[in-house]
Amino acid sequence: MPVDTTDYTSARADQFDVELSSSRIHELALNNWLYHSFFVSAGYPVPVVFATPMDAFSEFDRLWALPDSPFLYLRKLPNEAYPSNVRYPLISVNRRGWAFRATQNYSSHVERRWDWPTVDGAQEGLTINNLASVRQERMASAWDFKFEVNHYAMRPDTQALFVQRFFRLLQYSAGQPQAYILTIYPGHNPQVIRTYLDGDVQDVTEKAPGENPMVYQTAFTLVMEGYSYDNDKVTVPTVWRLLSSEAGLAPTTLAQAYQFSFSMGLRQDPTGNEVLMAASPLPPVTLMAGAGSL
Numbered sequence: 001m002p003v004d005t006t007d008y009t010s011a012r013a014d015q016f017d018v019e020l021s022s023s024r025i026h027e028l029a030l031n032n033w034l035y036h037s038f039f040v041s042a043g044y045p046v047p048v049v050f051a052t053p054m055d056a057f058s059e060f061d062r063l064w065a066l067p068d069s070p071f072l073y074l075r076k077l078p079n080e081a082y083p084s085n086v087r088y089p090l091i092s093v094n095r096r097g098w099a100f101r102a103t104q105n106y107s108s109h110v111e112r113r114w115d116w117p118t119v120d121g122a123q124e125g126l127t128i129n130n131l132a133s134v135r136q137e138r139m140a141s142a143w144d145f146k147f148e149v150n151h152y153a154m155r156p157d158t159q160a161l162f163v164q165r166f167f168r169l170l171q172y173s174a175g176q177p178q179a180y181i182l183t184i185y186p187g188h189n190p191q192v193i194r195t196y197l198d199g200d201v202q203d204v205t206e207k208a209p210g211e212n213p214m215v216y217q218t219a220f221t222l223v224m225e226g227y228s229y230d231n232d233k234v235t236v237p238t239v240w241r242l243l244s245s246e247a248g249l250a251p252t253t254l255a256q257a258y259q260f261s262f263s264m265g266l267r268q269d270p271t272g273n274e275v276l277m278a279a280s281p282l283p284p285v286t287l288m289a290g291a292g293s294l
Contacts, residue, residue, distance in 0.1 A: 056092035
């Protein structure tokens with residue numbers, strides 16, 4: 001699909017794959033950071049569920065009951081009983097929205113030298129014509145991903161320990177509490193994303209729970225300054241696209257470019273270039289329709 005396409009019917013790489021969606025990518029990064037930051041006991045992360053505050057415990061109970069529960073590691077905790085309704089310290093994450101970040105946006109530009117199809121000569125399907133090609137993609141757009149985070153505990157000292165740990169994680173700040181979270185973007189370089197506290201850290205414990213056990217609840221909002229990457233790439237003739245962007249060219253430069261482009265990619269039979277054919281190793285030669293054969 002062309003980089004500058006206006007064909008709305010074209011299928012995109014992230015159209016049906018949730019793992020390529022920017023929302024899911026940043027959720028996983030936040031989840032990983034929470035697992036590495038808060039612990040029930042040394043080596044045992046506080047379980048994290050993606051649910052609204054009202055559904056957090058029921059979602060945890062549902063996942064806990066699964067044969068392949070993601071929280072089976074909690075069963076290895078020493079001196080722990082396992083009643084049918086397990087209530088550990090728990091963290092819930094809930095999406096709160098997305099906001100465009102114009103000050104760090106690059107999506108109006110195209111990465112014109114993303115990679116070269118023939119860097120690895122063993123790639124399947126490459127032909128000699130690919131030697132004159134480069135892959136391009138649209139640069140990333142900048143978005144803020146906002147998450148509501150809630151921590152639940154059965155004891156006030158557990159809540160106090162969580163809050164103190166959270167303060168320490170965000171203490172390296174000059175004007176706004178912030179942390180930097182490693183984020184993996186499939187097909188692109190990992191980045192460390194600035195994540196800041198939006199608003200206050202609030203104690204939202206229900207002071208009169210009635211017959212239910214007291215649950216000490218802490219709530220805050222985190223904003224990740226992330227990106228939405230374009231996972232669709234297009235292969236174009238290298239030299240021709242570079243020349244077409246120049247305002248002025250010397251006669252010799254243009255003549256050399258025409259000769260190179262004619263012999264490498266913009267003609268049916270690139271084997272007319274003797275210098276090229278003398279190089280080794282080369283991808284296989286696949287001639288276009290109407291060309292001669294070797």
